[in-house]
Amino acid sequence: xxxxxxxxxxxxxxxxxxxxxxxxxxxxxxxxxxxxxxxxxxxxxxxxxxxxxxxxxxxxxxxxxxxxxxxxxxxxxxxxxxxxxxxxxxxxxxxxxxxxxxxxxxxxxxxxxxxxxxxxxxxxxxxxxxxxxxxxxxxxxxxxxxxxxxxxxxxxxxxxxxxxxxxxxxxxxxxxxxxxxxxxxxxxx
Amino acid sequence: xxxxxxxxxxxxxxxxxxxxxxxxxxxxxxxxxxxxxxxxxxxxxxxxxxxxxxxxxxxxxxxxxxxxxxxxxxxxxxxxxxxxxxxxxxxxxxxxxxxxxxxxxxxxxxxxxxxxxxxxxxxxxxxxxxxxxxxxxxxxxxxxxxxxxxxxxxxxxxxxxxxxxxxxxxxxxxxxxxxxxxxxxxxxxxxxxxxxxxxxxxxxxxxxxxxxxxxxxxxxxxxxxxxxxxxxxxxxxxxxxxxxxxxxxxxxxxxxxxxxxxxxxxxxxxxxxxxxxxxxxxxxxxxxxx
Numbered sequence: 104x105x106x107x108x109x110x111x112x113x114x115x116x117x118x119x120x121x122x123x124x125x126x127x128x129x130x131x132x133x134x135x136x137x138x139x140x141x142x143x144x145x146x147x148x149x150x151x152x153x154x155x156x157x158x159x160x161x162x163x164x165x166x167x168x169x170x171x172x173x174x175x176x177x178x179x180x181x182x183x184x185x186x187x188x189x190x191x192x193x194x195x196x197x198x199x200x201x202x203x204x205x206x207x208x209x210x211x212x213x214x215x216x217x218x219x220x221x222x223x224x225x226x227x228x229x230x231x232x233x234x235x236x237x238x239x240x241x242x243x244x245x246x247x248x249x250x251x252x253x254x255x256x257x258x259x260x261x262x263x264x265x266x267x268x269x270x271x272x273x274x275x276x277x278x279x280x281x282x283x284x285x286x287x288x289x290x291x292x
Numbered sequence: 293x294x295x296x297x298x299x300x301x302x303x304x305x306x307x308x309x310x311x312x313x314x315x316x317x318x319x320x321x322x323x324x325x326x327x328x329x330x331x332x333x334x335x336x337x338x339x340x341x342x343x344x345x346x347x348x349x350x351x352x353x354x355x356x357x358x359x360x361x362x363x364x365x366x367x368x369x370x371x372x373x374x375x376x377x378x379x380x381x382x383x384x385x386x387x388x389x390x391x392x393x394x395x396x397x398x399x400x401x402x403x404x405x406x407x408x409x410x411x412x413x414x415x416x417x418x419x420x421x422x423x424x425x426x427x428x429x430x431x432x433x434x435x436x437x438x439x440x441x442x443x444x445x446x447x448x449x450x451x452x453x454x455x456x457x458x459x460x461x462x463x464x465x466x467x468x469x470x471x472x473x474x475x476x477x478x479x480x481x482x483x484x485x486x487x488x489x490x491x492x493x494x495x496x497x498x499x500x501x502x503x504x505x506x507x508x509x510x511x512x513x514x515x516x517x518x519x520x521x522x523x524x525x526x527x528x529x530x531x532x533x534x535x536x537x538x539x540x541x542x543x544x545x546x547x548x549x550x551x552x553x554x555x556x557x558x559x560x561x562x563x564x565x566x567x568x569x570x571x572x573x574x575x576x577x578x579x580x581x582x
Contacts, residue, residue: 107332108328108331111332111335111336111338112335114339115335115338115342118339118345119342121346122342122349125346125350126349129352129353129356133356134386136356137374137382139379139382139383143379144379144380144383147376147377147383148376150376151377151380168377168380168384171384172383172384175387175388177403178391178402178403179390179391179394181403181408182394182399182400182401185401185459186397186399186460188394188397190390190393193386193389193390195389236419237396237419238420239396239418239420240418242418264417264418265417265418266417266418267396267418268396268397268413268414268415268420268471269417271397272397272464272467272468275397275464276464
């Protein structure tokens with residue numbers, strides 16, 4: 104009797120995990136294959152406000168969602184102004200999702216001050232007890248470096264080591280210096 | 293009339309008590325059995341419920357993967373236009389994705405009621421390590437509210453110099469310090485983890501990981517650890533040592549002394565765990581040589 108109970112309980116646990124994984128997979132694909140323009144977003148906000156008695160379908164109250172949206176947009180806006188890094192395009196595709204591992208392919212384009220970049224990389228996230236560790240692989244960087252050999256050398260070095268963080272830290276300081284130089288020259292014209 | 297009557301009133305009562313206990317016990321056992329059966333039935337029902345749910349989901353996902361085109365993704369039969377809530381949730385997830393991208397760049401932030409909380413991430417090449425936060429108040433002037441910077445990082449020195457005049461520079465310098473520390477620590481950890489058979493005991497290090505001392509050998513060299521390495525990283529923003537002293541015992545043969553000198557040079561230019569990796573590779577090459 105007890106044994107059968109245990110067998111059922113084990114199966115229940117494994118089914119629940121499977122369902123969780125499938126749900127996340129489904130959400131990933133939905134998220135990554137849809138696109139809504141700013142206009143559609145604004146319309147959604149307006150219509151959502153109009154129907155606050157209506158079914159929220161498990162999405163949380165309209166004011167909560169709107170607040171969350173505004174807070175995130177404020178954070179991003181601040182960051183872009185502060186760091187000088189503007190992301191113009193960001194797309195990702197989940198390539199693998201298991202209980203402890205997620206692998207996503209990212210495409211990220213943007214500018215840092217006046218320098219533009221295009222990146223592609225794979226991001227592996229592993230859940231190990233409490234900690235989530237992230238590793239970048241297959242980093243591919245495209246930059247219009249123009250006349251600057253230092254930049255192209257630097258880019259290939261960071262690409263080789265998957266060193267995304269150093270790329271951005273250095274890009275940031277280089278771009279700031281470049282901008283400063285550009286403005287100084289303009290001033291003297 | 294009373295002769296032969298073995299039953300006294302007491303006897304009867306005892307007998308009745310026994311019967312009652314037996315009935316009670318039987319009743320209890322029956323109840324237990326019924327409960328077990330009920331539980332089993334419930335579990336079985338739940339399993340079937342979940343199986344159906346899982347199969348439905350699997351079918352949905354399979355359908356998605358087959359027809360993954362179009363701007364609006366998959367229009368499933370029977371569904372109408374996405375609800376406003378779904379659209380907003382989509383946008384929220386997108387924004388969260390962008391903030392995650394900022395995390396990967398090394399500096400991320402979250403606006404707070406009284407200021408802003410910066411998050412500085414560290415990484416060794418493609419592997420992200422610990423991140424640290426700096427929670428700032430902006431009124432009446434910029435000051436630190438909370439932080440998670442370790443005590444051996446010269447936070448006060450850095451903020452005293454830059455915080456009030458150039459926050460960006462302040463974060464940049466702090467990031468350099470934290471990343472260099474994280475990378476030194478990573479190298480030492482990697483050495484300890486992957487090359488412990490070449491180390492005598494454990495690596496000695498200070499909390500800032502800018503002083504490392506260890507005895508080691510190269511692979512295939514028998515049981516002694518002929519080399520002693522002492523690495524000093526004077527530049528706190530650098531993850532390569534400024535000084536690498538590799539010595540061996542005085543009685544050691546010339547070849548060993550030469551190796552020590554070569555290693556000393558190597559440690560100053562190559563990350564510690566990569567240097568040890570190259571020892572293994574050199575060993576393999578020697579084995580393979582005719």
